[in-house]
Amino acid sequence: TSVRTTECAFRYKQIVVKKCCRYTQVWLNTQTVMQNALNPQVIQEMVSALNSAKYDDSHLVLFSSLGNVFCSGTDLHFLVSGDRRMAARQMADSIRELTKTFITFPKPIIAAVSGAAVGLGVSLLALCDVVYASDKASFHLPYSQLSQTPEGCSSFTLPLTLGLPSANELLYGGRKITAMEAYQLGLVSQVFWPTLMMQEVIPRAQNMATCSAKALEATKLLIRSHHRTKMELTNETECNLLLERWSSVDCQQAVEAYLSNEKNLSF
Amino acid sequence: TSVRTTECAFRYKQIVVKKCCRYTQVWLNTQTVMQNALNPQVIQEMVSALNSAKYDDSHLVLFSSLGNVFCSGTDLHFLVSGDRRMAARQMADSIRELTKTFITFPKPIIAAVSGAAVGLGVSLLALCDVVYASDKASFHLPYSQLSQTPEGCSSFTLPLTLGLPSANELLYGGRKITAMEAYQLGLVSQVFWPTLMMQEVIPRAQNMATCSAKALEATKLLIRSHHRTKMELTNETECNLLLERWSSVDCQQAVEAYLSNEKNLSF
C-alpha cells in the first residue's frame, strides 16, 4: 500500500486519500479561504477519489476532514470572483456531478464529522450511509440567508430524514443545530466524545469492512433503489435552480453580505 | 397598513388577519361552541385569507389562535345539526378545499400552537412548513373514537413525519401527546415556554421574512414537489371516505357520544 499511498499523495492537492485494509479513507484538506470549502477543483478531486474507490478492492469509504471545520459548504469566494455567470455555471455543474457521484456510489460511505458542517457540507452527509459526529460538530444550512435554494438533494433527503417541520426550520430558518440535536433529529447515527471520535469510528469501519463486499453492495443497492430516480431528478432540478439563483442580483448581494460578516467565517 | 387592517376587520368574523411588515398573521377566533372549531364558514374565511396572502407582498404567513385552544378540529356540532347528509357533504367539501389551499400555498406557513390541537387542528399543522408550540400545547386525534377516518392528508403526512408505529398510535389509538412528545416525534420544530412563545416566534418570522421572496418560494416549491401529487390524491380519497363515514350510523352515534362527554370539550 505504500506505493498507492505515495501515488495518492501526488494526485490530490485538496484532499488526502489513504487506502487502508479493505476500506478507503478520504479527508477534506482544501486550500480555500473558508476551511474545507467546496469549489470545482476540490469537487473534481473528490469525484476522482470516489471513482477510484468504486473499482478497487475497498469494501467501503470513510469520509472525514483535517482541521476543525468539517466542511464550509460551497466556496462562496469562488462564486463572487471573476466572471460570475461562468463561476455560477461551473459551480452548479460541479455540484451536480458530486451529488450524482454520491447517489450512485455502490459501496457504503461512513462520514465522521469532527467540527462545523455548513450548507453543502450538511447536504452531503444526508447522501452518506452512516454518519458519526463529534460532540463538537454543528450543522447549519444558511440557504435562505444566502438567497439560494437547497443543494445536494437536501430538499428531498432532509424532510425525509428529519420530518418536514424540523427540516424546514433548518432549510428556511437557517437554524444551527448541535451534534446532539442532529442525533435526536436522525441526521446523525451516533455522537462521540471529540477526542475519542476516531477511536470509536475506525473499529466500526474496520468491522463493517470485514463483511462480504457482495452483501454490502447488494444491501446498499436495495436500500437506495427506493429513492434513486427521485433523487436523480431532484439533483437536476436543484442545480438548475441554483444556477438561476446564483446569477441573480439578490443572491449575489446576499453572498457578499455573508462574506463581509466575520461571524459567518469563523467557527 | 391601517386601511388594510381595517378592511380585514370588516371582512372576517371567524378569524383575525393582520398584514405585518413582509408577512401576514392569521389567528383563529371562531364563534363556534367548541373553541376555534372548523366549519364551512370558518374554513371559507381561512381560504379567503390565504388566497389574499398568496398574491400580496407577504413573504410568509404566521398562523395561530386567540384563546387557550389552538383548534378543536372539525366542528362536530355542525355535523349533527340540521340535514346531516347535507352537513357531511358541506363539511367534506370544505375540508377538501382547505387542505388543497394549504398544499398549494406557495409561501412558507409558520404555525404557532398555544394550546390544545385536536383532529383537523393537528392535521393542518402537518401541512404547515414550520411548527412552533407552547409547552402547554397538546395534540390529539380522536379519529377512531369518532368512528371516522383521517383528514387533511394526515394518513400520509403523520406516518412520513413520525414513523408508522408512533403515527398509528395517534391515528388508531387516539393517544394524546404533549408538546415535548410532539417535538421528540418530529411534529413540532421547537417548543417554547408558554408566556414567551410569541416573543420567540415573532422575531423568527420577521427574520425569515427578510429573506428573498423568490428564494423562499423556490425552496418551498422544491421541497413540496416531491409529494405534491400524492398529497392531492390523498386529499381526494380522504374526503370521499369522510363523507361515507360521517353519513354512517356508527359514526353519527360516535359523534353524539363524544359531544355528550364533557371531558372531550373542556381543555
Place this chain on the structure above:
Amino acid sequence: TSVRTTECAFRYKQIVVKKCCRYTQVWLNTQTVMQNALNPQVIQEMVSALNSAKYDDSHLVLFSSLGNVFCSGTDLHFLVSGDRRMAARQMADSIRELTKTFITFPKPIIAAVSGAAVGLGVSLLALCDVVYASDKASFHLPYSQLSQTPEGCSSFTLPLTLGLPSANELLYGGRKITAMEAYQLGLVSQVFWPTLMMQEVIPRAQNMATCSAKALEATKLLIRSHHRTKMELTNETECNLLLERWSSVDCQQAVEAYLSNEKNLSF
C-alpha cells in the same frame, strides 16, 4: 369462545392463538433450537392464524411471544441442514408469503415485544401498526454479519421510519439497540416496565377493539395505500436476493460461524 380456543390448541404447534372479545391474540411459542425462530412450519402457522383472523369478527390482532425471546429471526439451523439449496428456496418462499400476509392484512396489528428481537423478528415489527415494547426488549439486525441482505421489507421500512443514517447503522453495522433507543428512533410506539407491559398493552388493545371495525380497516387501508405497491415490489426483490445470498459460499460460512458462537444464541 372455549370451543374456538380448544380448536386453536389443536391446530397450532408453533404458535398459540386465542380469540378474545373483538380481537385475536397470537403468541410465538416455537419448538426451534433458537427460541421463537421462524422456519417454514412456524411461518405456515402464522399465515394460517392471520388468514383466519382476517375473516372472523376480530377488530385487530395482538402479536407477542411466550418465553424471554420475542423472536430470533430466521431459523438459521434450518438453512444449514439437509439440502441447503432446497432449504434456502423454502425459506425465501416462506418469508415472501409471511411478508405479503403482513403487508396485506386489513386489520390493525399491535405487537408487544417482551425480549430480544433479532433479524426478521425486527423486520416484522416494522410491518405491524403499533409496536409496544418492554424495557428489557432489544433489537438487532445481524444481516451483514450473516453476509445476507435485509428481509421483510426492512430495506424500505427502516430507512423510512428511522431515517437513513440510523437505519443503515442497524442494517449494515449490526448495531444492537435497547427498547428506549428503538423508541427514540421511532421503531417503537411506547416502552413499558417489563412486569407491567401486558397490563398496559391489553387495555389499549381492548380499547382500540371497541372502535368501529369499518373505521379501523378504512384507516389502515388509507395509511397503507401510500406504500403498498412499493412494499410488494421490495418484498419480491428482497426474497430473490436472499435466495442468491443464502445459496452463496460466503453466506453459508457466515451462518455457520454465527451459529458456532454461543454469544449469538443466548440472550
